[in-house]
Amino acid sequence: MTKNLALIACCAVPLLSLAPLTAQAGQGFPSGIWTIQDENASISTQSLTDRYYVNGLHIGWTSHRGDVPSFLAGLGHVVWGDGTQRVSIGVTQKIFTPAATQLADPPLNDEPYAGYLAATLGLIQDTSTTRSVLAVSAGVVGRDAGAEIVQNGFHSVIGQNGTHGWAHQLPSEPAFDILVSRTWRVPLGRFGNGIEADALPQLSGMIGTTEIYAQPAVTFRIGEGLNSDFGTPLLRPGPSGSDAYRPTRPFVWYVFGGIAGKLVGHDEFLQGADFQTSRSVDPYRAVGQIEAGVAIIWRGLRFSYTQVFQTRRFHGQIGGIHEYGSLAVSARF
16 A cells, blocks of 8 residues: 555656645645545446446646646647636546456456556636646556555455456556547526526547547536536546536536447557557447436535446446446535
């Protein structure tokens, strides 16, 4: 566990050095939006849950509007044009396992064990009807991501058996990815008493060592105060509204449902290590996803829950639809 914490610190410290740009005198930490988010496959209607994309943990900070270093602000205006800007930084860990977690030597046609640990620097730029995101992530895939320590350590704490095949996980390699995303807010109408509906079409893409993909998506929402954000956050590659929000009324709420299609060019977590020999499976080149959930913003806090239903990601995957839940809590200071 000490090694894992050291790795997280090494990823986070260079980016967290940007956070004091918005710190106010007397505060022990930078002002802005702080988010903690966890995604877990145990939140499922199926009996076999601890498999495939097992868990994702994200801790992030997002600046207030306009609190952006000048070099990033200039880049954003060159790429996206006019708009208000925020900078975001965060650390994310993901854990992937096969379905046969009780075997010391899982079948070769099962998803490889893999861990991912990375820090992300992002630029968020908004207009009244769009949100654009440009982000760079750097970290590690493999043993040095600490996934085995976190998973089996947590299982030990809650009294569950550990998984036994981590000796066959992907070898450690550097991870570097660039993400670009744009979301549009399209009003659909009002229904009295402040209730409104909108659609959030989104187009995103990533290129890098871990994944190469393009992803069109659309989310439909109904509630009050929809212009407070651009949808709830999901860990990429899920379609995400990002961690940024600004309440436009004392109490904001909405329910939502959406659909996304991912066109896969490369997926290291399935196809194996980029620069070394490792286990691998053959990915599907098109993956579908449906999500539904609820979000509440109250007293500066945002709570969101999303249930995700995902089609098979690789040939030979068992169990049909893969499910996981995503819970995010954010606070504005």
